[in-house]
Amino acid sequence: MVAPVLPTLVGAGVVLAIIRERPARGEEAFEGLSLVGLGRDLKLLVVLSAIFALGAFSYSFLIVHAEALGYQREFIPALYLLFTVAASALSYHFGLLADRWGRRPVLAIAYGLWALVCLSCIYLRSEALLPLVFLLFGSHKAALEPTQKAIVAEFAPEGLRGSILGGFNMVVGLCALPASLVAGVLWDRVSATAPIWLGLALTVAAMGLLSLLREPEGD
Secondary structure (H helix, E strand, O other), X not given: OOHHHHHHHHHHHHHHXXXXXXXXOOOOOOOOOOOOOOOHXXXXXXXXXXXXXXXXXXXXXXXXXXXXXXXXXXXXXXXHHHHHHHHHHHHHHHHHHHHHHOHHHHHHHHHHHHHHHHHHHHHOOOHXXXXXXXXXXXXXXXXXXXXXXXXXXXXXXXXXXXXXXXXXXHHHHHHHHHHHHHHXXXXXXXXXXXXXXXXXXXXXXXXXXXXXOOOOOOO
């Protein structure tokens, strides 16, 4: 029982003993839900990311979708493993692309991959093609999460990066919370594809706003 705790204790000890923070330069901090004082592009990024998060339902719906198509329950963990392997293996490569092409194009790729996930769930009704859906989902996560955090950090003023990143994650999280609830209601009361169509529509809206975003200076 003690063994699983040891790596955590070692990691915490290394952080406390070795990592040193730079002194804070002031008391100013981002207020979280307020967009006052943020630059035009950072405001736009927060809004379009919130819109996208409202349609980005949980991977649990993909599992339910797989079961609805007749995928045997004992093989479901293999699909989840496929997703996690794809997300882990591709995140570094999408990071390289973000450095070469810029953050905005890779963010657009992330949204495009989510759109492909939605379209695959709607039109690919074959059990044999389900692994492709989970591969696309893993690729989407690999492109989205590091790129999204990087572009927020680059738009944020240097002295406010920590609080702005925290506030951004809070906004996206608050939007993601009702996303799966709404998706569940639509699944139960309308149809199995209704939440997917909603996710696709919100993704298109987010991509439209993304086209108005300027690349952070310095890239």
